[in-house]
Amino acid sequence: MQTVVAPLWSLLEACRAGSEAEQEQAARAAQVAVCDLGSCEDWLSL
Secondary structure, three states, X not given: OHHHHHXXXXXXXXXXXOOXXXXXXXXXXXXXXXXXXXXXXXXXXX
8 A cells, every 4th residue: 555655645746736747647657556556447537
């Protein structure tokens, strides 16, 4: 579970103050981290 915290935190920060490109990159990284846990659903609609 700890491997998901950093990407999700980065996504939160990017959504708060990042550019659109930074948000998309952070969203993809967060989705990969969640999928690696075996809970892969298209939860971010990327």
